[in-house]
Amino acid sequence: MKIPNISKIALAVALTIGSNACKDSFLEQPALGALSDAQLNTKAGVENVLIGAYAALDGNGVGAASAWDAAPDNWIYGSIAGGDAKKGSQGSDQPGINSIMLYSSGPSNGFFNSKWKAVYEGINRTNTVLRLAPTITGNITEAEITDFQAEARFLRAHYYFELKKMFNMVPWVDENTEDPAAVANDSDIWPNIEADFQYAFDNLPAVQSEVGRANKWAAAAYLGKTYLYQDKFAEAKTMFDQVISQGVTSNGLKYGLMPAFQENFDAAKKNMQESVFAIQMTANDVTGTIAHANEGGMLNFPYNSPFRCCGFFQPSTDLANSFQTSADGLPLVDSYNSKTLKNDMGIDSETAFTPDKTTPLDPRIDWTVGRRGIPYLDWGNHPGRTWIRDQAYAGPYSPKKNIYWQATQDLYSDQHSWAPGTAINVLVIRYADVLLMAAEAEAQAGSLDKAQEYVNLVRARAAQPASQVHTYKDPAAPMAGFTDTPAANYKISQYPAGDFLAKGKEAALKAIYFERKLELAMEGHRFFDLSRWGIADQVLNNYISFESSVTPDVQGGNFIKGVSEYFPIPQRQIDLSTKGGVSSLKQNPGYQ
CATH class of the missing domain: 1.25.40.390 (Serine Threonine Protein Phosphatase 5, Tetratricopeptide repeat)
Known part of the structure; x- marks a missing residue:
């Protein structure tokens, strides 16, 4: 099976978008390097920017201090914080993970700033697509413009979902935002995420030309997940009913379980019937690095x-x-x-x-x-x-x-x-x-x-x-x-x-x-599941109590209900959003 890899195409695209695209703050307007809007608002130009938005999914090369800080599988924030795993290695290596494991991290932990920057860079790229798509000149149909918008809105919803489940109150910056620095994080963004996934579900095709692209059924599943995180169980059920009865992969396979559990983690069998939405990885590409190999x-x-x-x-x-x-x-x-x-x-x-x-x-x-x-x-x-x-x-x-x-x-x-x-x-x-x-x-x-x-x-x-x-x-x-x-x-x-x-x-x-x-x-699911179920304090404190009797790495950990369900807003971002002594970003409860 030939499996096109969006990440390979995106390498050159990311370079043309500009070396200044990954600023310290999401609030700083990224430059487009040597390319102007006039050069980008062609069908090919917008397609390349969209591919760049897909490329940001792996969290690599988009502003994080290290690739693992912003790893898309959330092995630190979802699995280690959720008790599936420990940091491992030895205590002095990557010490920033230690406090995440113990629920004692403060806003100055650089891991949070890395994740924040990487995800907002993905959002910036989707917003660039949405801003340019209506202005495309040349031979393009309205349906093709809608396709660009639907894919970009799916990706933007994914990125914001990442931020929402990690930090809760985050600023919604979209293609119409004139002054990102003025956007506060005082509004719930779930309705915006719902709207983007709904638009993607309504407008994306069931089958895509490349397997790595999102399709309508990935949007439906993600919309159902969005409802579930809000305890909108009836709405979630409606979406999952459709996904289960009608859903197909972006390469046209009816959704189903792989015959064997472990086949989900075998690169030789990826993009099969169990893959609803996957971030594409490839080994031994033309870069001479492992940048696209997880x-x-x-x-x-x-x-x-x-x-x-x-x-x-x-x-x-x-x-x-x-x-x-x-x-x-x-x-x-x-x-x-x-x-x-x-x-x-x-x-x-x-x-x-x-x-x-x-x-x-x-x-x-x-x-x-x-x-x-x-x-x-x-x-x-x-x-x-x-x-x-x-x-x-x-x-x-x-x-x-x-x-x-x-x-x-x-x-x-x-x-x-x-x-x-x-x-x-x-x-x-x-x-x-x-x-x-x-x-x-x-x-x-x-x-x-x-x-x-x-x-x-x-x-x-x-x-x-x-x-x-x-x-x-x-x-x-x-x-x-x-x-x-x-x-x-x-x-x-x-x-x-x-x-x-x-x-x-x-x-x-x-x-x-x-x-x-x-x-x-x-x-990478466990921490976010426990938090949304409202049982993280009980489960994770029991986990710490038991695990501390086995190894010392988690001793002293303490999950605080009403605080630890979300990570702190990075202090670097609060500082960068401050004007006249007042920041547009408010810190999460318990981290002030």
Whole structure:
């Protein structure tokens, strides 16, 4: 399958937009370098600026201090802050992440300023498209102008959604804003995000010429997600109903689950039926860098391993324990931490260790958490402590969803830097996510049987033999293939008929929330889910209490209800928006 990559085209475009495009503040009007509006307001010119707006999705080269500060998968802000993972590595490396992990960050933490700048640069590019599109000269139809506007408004809504879920009250700057410095952050922008996604849904085609472009069904799913974040459950249900019954990918595939869970994280199988909206990544392009190969995730490979660097983003013990199941294969929603899954904490790699072969486990654990003695894709059994930079600091586990296969590394890894890049797409929304969001909307509406049906679809896929990790035919030659023997005691089942209805709405929602934790672990969702559900203080303080008994890295953490659900407005932006001693930006509660 030929998969055009928008990021490749965008490199030259980003350069022509101008080296001054990434200012310290989103409030500073970016220059367009050597190109004037007159040069850009052709069909080709606006198309190039639109591609530049897509290029900003990866958060790289758009103002962030480091690529990982603004990584589009939100591994820091969504997964580490959400308890899926710890920072990993060692305490002194990237210390700005430590306070995010402990919910003690202040407005001067540079990570927040990097994310803010990168996202607003994406917004600036979409606004440039929207400002220029109506002025295009030459051979263009009204329908083509509408297409430009619909794609740009989808992207703008995505960028603002990122800001809204992170910072809550942010200034809405659009193509008609004359003085960005005068725009305050005192208005809720959810209605604006809704309007942009609605316009995109109404005007985008179902199938696009390039797979990386947003289509109408990606807009519908994102609009449903926008409603869900506002507790507009009826409206969310309406959108998800349409997405599930009619939705197709931008390359025309009917939405569905991939046959095997792990296929979602294999670059050889990207842009298939489960991909609703993905940020396209490519390896070994013409740049001689890993700029388009998920550079934001370059730190997140096992240390002292074939991947070289850097030992960050280690799954938490709490997450690993969550995959334990009951004897009948159901999750231990309320008691998963009552028993810690056997691991090699404190055991040298040279000392013999046998992983647990008896505890029933959800098979998704071994595609999500790298643990000693279990095949690490086709790289061999995970050797344990040797691959962990500081086990005593952050625990015994390694990330796994971001890892490329040894057999196809020449195609899908990129070694043009001191740490690898990969061609694995960043899945902003995938179909399993849609099913679980739909289940949540159905449960909130009282349709508990329908909610259970959607959850069971996700669990049924996880229960397929193809979703299990199997032992190697020859552990000394892992690329020789796998046996039919499961690597652990995998036991997962669907909820029995009528279970949600019998247990009631509260229990059904708890099961749905937990299913999201399992299915979407390490994908940057958890913190934002817990915050919007209003349970982050309870869940994350319990997490800190438990995890602190295992490692010292999270000791002293404290999630404050009514404060920690959102990150602080970057102090740098408040300072830059100050005129006459008064800033147009107000700090979030609790961070003044």
